[in-house]
Amino acid sequence: MSFSKWFSLSSTLYLFMPAALISCNISLSPEELDKTPVNFLDFAKKPEVFDWMVGIRRKIHEDPELCFEEFETSKLIRAELDQMGILYTHPIAGTGVVGYIGTGGPPFVAIRADMDALAVEELVEWEHKSKVPGKMHACGHDAHVAMLLGAAKMLQELHHELQGTVVLVFQPAEEGGGGAKKMLDAGVLKNVEAIFGLHISSSDQIGTVASRPGPVTAGSGIFEAVISGKGGHAAIPQDTIDPILAASNVIVSLQHLVSREADPLDSQVVTITKFQGGGAFNVIPDSVKIGGTFRAFSKESFAQLKQRIEEVITRQACVLRCNATVIFNENENPFYPVTVNNKDLHEHFQKVAGDMLGFRNLKEHLPMMNSEDFSFFAEAIPGYFFFLGMDDKTKGKFVRGHSPYYTVNEDALPYGAALHASLATRYLLEKQPKSTLHKESSHDEL
Numbered sequence: 291m292s293f294s295k296w297f298s299l300s301s302t303l304y305l306f307m308p309a310a311l312i313s314c315n316i317s318l319s320p321e322e323l324d325k326t327p328v329n330f331l332d333f334a335k336k337p338e339v340f341d342w343m344v345g346i347r348r349k350i351h352e353d354p355e356l357c358f359e360e361f362e363t364s365k366l367i368r369a370e371l372d373q374m375g376i377l378y379t380h381p382i383a384g385t386g387v388v389g390y391i392g393t394g395g396p397p398f399v400a401i402r403a404d405m406d407a408l409a410v411e412e413l414v415e416w417e418h419k420s421k422v423p424g425k426m427h428a429c430g431h432d433a434h435v436a437m438l439l440g441a442a443k444m445l446q447e448l449h450h451e452l453q454g455t456v457v458l459v460f461q462p463a464e465e466g467g468g469g470a471k472k473m474l475d476a477g478v479l480k481n482v483e484a485i486f487g488l489h490i491s492s493s494d495q496i497g498t499v500a501s502r503p504g505p506v507t508a509g510s511g512i513f514e515a516v517i518s519g520k521g522g523h524a525a526i527p528q529d530t531i532d533p534i535l536a537a538s539n540v541i542v543s544l545q546h547l548v549s550r551e552a553d554p555l556d557s558q559v560v561t562i563t564k565f566q567g568g569g570a571f572n573v574i575p576d577s578v579k580i581g582g583t584f585r586a587f588s589k590e591s592f593a594q595l596k597q598r599i600e601e602v603i604t605r606q607a608c609v610l611r612c613n614a615t616v617i618f619n620e621n622e623n624p625f626y627p628v629t630v631n632n633k634d635l636h637e638h639f640q641k642v643a644g645d646m647l648g649f650r651n652l653k654e655h656l657p658m659m660n661s662e663d664f665s666f667f668a669e670a671i672p673g674y675f676f677f678l679g680m681d682d683k684t685k686g687k688f689v690r691g692h693s694p695y696y697t698v699n700e701d702a703l704p705y706g707a708a709l710h711a712s713l714a715t716r717y718l719l720e721k722q723p724k725s726t727l728h729k730e731s732s733h734d735e736l
């Protein structure tokens with residue numbers, strides 16, 4: 291079925307499902323451009339919209355699913371899109387869903403949410419605690435999905451006013467699986483001119499956003515190595531080749547890569563997170579496994595680090611008569627590129643978020659060594675990634691992501707939904723021929 295046929299079907303569905311929609315008075319006329327973000331925020335804060343987003347987030351929170359296993363989450367998203375009469379494609383990259391709102395024609399602009407949870411046992415006692423042992427939404431991706439659906443609801447209200455198409459990207463497997471790359475390879479950004487993504491942040495105040503042009507999160511990769519010697523009696527070391535000592539030297543030498551070889555002004559990380567070997571007090575084992583992660587902010591530094599990690603492990607092991615093999619296993623754990631924010635989209639973001647939150651609430655975000663697979667999208671087309679504040683001292687302490695004590699301040703949901711909707715609609719408006727925006731132009735000249 292062609293997209294235009296889909297789209298007329300969407301309109302038909304829309305007519306038959308008015309109960310799923312909540313009327314709003316938001317206008318997308320160029321004259322009201324500055325007010326649109328605030329109107330979106332007011333709409334997203336309406337109790338019926340807010341409570342609906344909170345309900346979605348809690349439902350997903352109770353049933354967390356790991357990388358590429360987001361089957362129920364995907365089903366829930368599709369049910370909500372069906373309710374709203376929004377057409378979508380599925381499956382993409384297994385559980386991924388891509389929705390379309392607008393004319394079905396160009397320009398196309400995308401907004402994105404990730405869907406996966408983490409292998410963490412939730413230790414927060416509350417009514418909607420994870421019902422799945424050993425799995426938890428400890429990075430806020432449940433909130434990301436709720437916010438993107440919130441944006442979808444608002445955009446669908448205005449679908450007849452959109453001059454172009456908003457593409458809703460719900461992707462699997464952000465936490466190490468590189469779901470964004472698989473979505474990209476499936477062609478979800480074909481003809482899309484720009485993409486926006488956000489991450490909820492406990493380090494920033496609610497009502498504020500933080501980002502920067504250029505690199506915002508680091509490129510990352512993981513590695514594993516097996517260091518093999520010759521096992522034997524712990525009291526007769528001369529008859530053995532000790533892989534524990536060799537692995538210890540390897541780890542110390544790896545720390546010299548950043549401290550002695552990297553430019554101090556070019557941030558890099560090498561961290562060993564895994565050291566497995568031996569099982570008895572009196573036996574030297576045959577081999578030891580180590581593993582870890584490395585991070586950098588440029589392709590050159592990343593490639594250099596990767597090469598030197600391999601050299602240091604194999605050659606340092608050799609110094610103590612061991613053999614070593616190093617595996618980067620990119621198929622299972624793809625390297626994440628640096629997330630680089632497009633400079634023009636930064637300006638766009640500043641205008642839209644400034645109109646919504648006030649310019650004093652736009653913060654500069656320093657580049658961080660965390661990584662994000664939004665980087666795959668932002669590498670392919672102009673992209674922009676920002677952090678959405680949720681910290682509120684009056685509501686307690688919000689810890690950083692990946693902790694079993696992680697909680698989301700749900701008051702942040704309307705901000706995320708409204709920013710998604712505003713960034714996309716204003717982008718489409720600004721892509722219109724200047725003649726239709728003459729009023730805005732004359733305003734600019736003043």
Ligand SMILES: [Zn+2]
Nearest residue numbers: 429465691692
């Ligand atoms: Zn995470």
Ligand SMILES: [Zn+2]
Nearest residue numbers: 429430431489
């Ligand atoms: Zn995350």
